[in-house]
Amino acid sequence: MPITGSTFFNKALNLFFYLLPLILLLGPPSSWAKTTYEARNKDYLTVCGDPNHMPFSNKAMEGFENRIAQLIADDLNRTLRYRWWPQTVGFVRNTLSVRLCDLVMGVTSVNELLQNTNPYYRSVYTLVYRENAGLQIQSLDDPTLKELKIGVVAGTPPATLLSKYGLMDQVRPYQRTVDTRLYSPATRAIEDVAEGNLDIAVIWGPIAGYASTQQKTPLSIIPLPAKVDSVPMAFNVSMGIRRRESNWKHQLNMELEKLTPSIQKILLEYKIPLLDRNDRLIKP
Structure with missing residues (x-):
């Protein structure tokens, strides 16, 4: 029996409604080619940092960002490992964006090149x-x-x-x-x-x-x-992750909240002037 125009249209319409849930799940066509999987390595916390930028970080792990990263890795029961790159023009593009690591420690909370966690200090x-x-x-x-x-x-x-x-x-x-x-x-x-x-x-x-x-x-x-x-003159400082990694962001935010007293103690040891939410100086 030949397929009439109306029969073909009805079958196409039925197929569209059958596939509609999958289309909605995938999102708009412009996003189909984008990578959406998140950092989920159970063994490592991989951080990109500057090898010579004290007091933030260095290869000897003497910076306060090194110590805070170790604090988070220990709480997540993961091994901390670093990927080193000078923190200058192209840092995010050459590290986080190409999945060299899953976390950048210290970025201003208005940085548009990546997704920010909640702030972990304000100076x-x-x-x-x-x-x-x-x-x-x-x-x-x-x-x-x-x-x-x-x-x-x-x-x-x-x-x-x-x-x-x-x-x-x-x-x-x-x-x-x-x-x-x-x-x-x-x-x-x-x-x-x-x-x-x-x-x-x-x-x-x-x-x-x-x-x-x-x-x-x-x-x-x-x-x-x-x-x-x-x-x-005062700015919030957050951690940076890739965009669309909402689960990883949620996990890190919970870690930052949980570890706030320990993080603040480390920062004060480095004599960093810290402000509270009302911009009052936090004293040791």
Whole structure:
């Protein structure tokens, strides 16, 4: 019996409704070619990190990110392993995106290249000067700054304020994007303060807090307000995973909540200025 147009249409329509649940499950056609499986290795927690970027991480596992990663791995009953890559341009593209690892430890919570976990700490930019310098500076609009040599990493939020306050003639800029295997600009600025090459530096809190403890000259670390003239000085820091890995994100968020006291203890050991949810300084 020949198939009429109406018979063919009815069979096609029936086939469509039969396959509809599968189509909805797969999502839109644009997503069919995308990888959707998640990190589910039961034996390893594989982290991508910088091999020479203290106080965050290094190959000797001396950074606070190394210690927090180990904390999570132990709680998950997995072996921690690292894949090393300098944290500069192309870091996410060459590590997490190509599945070299399943986790990046320290990223700002507004990073658009990956999916963020809940924040595991919040810190703030700081003023750094020698304790014996006789300075009492608490803010970037202090008139005293017009007579001082100021160090700042180019392109960071404090640089915006220093420009706004007409202090750029006093500024020695430090390059922001570098090969961390060879150079750490923010740490170098702290060293220049300690050595007397600068009067004051405005540096991200985790680096300032730790690097100041490595100097022979005692340094004062003054956390800035969380926001100054509408410019944010405080930022949340999260962990980064691949997009669409919602189960892995949920698991990590539970770990971060569970391990909060231990994580905070590690951060404070590195002299990192920490802020609570109301932007009040957390004291040891």
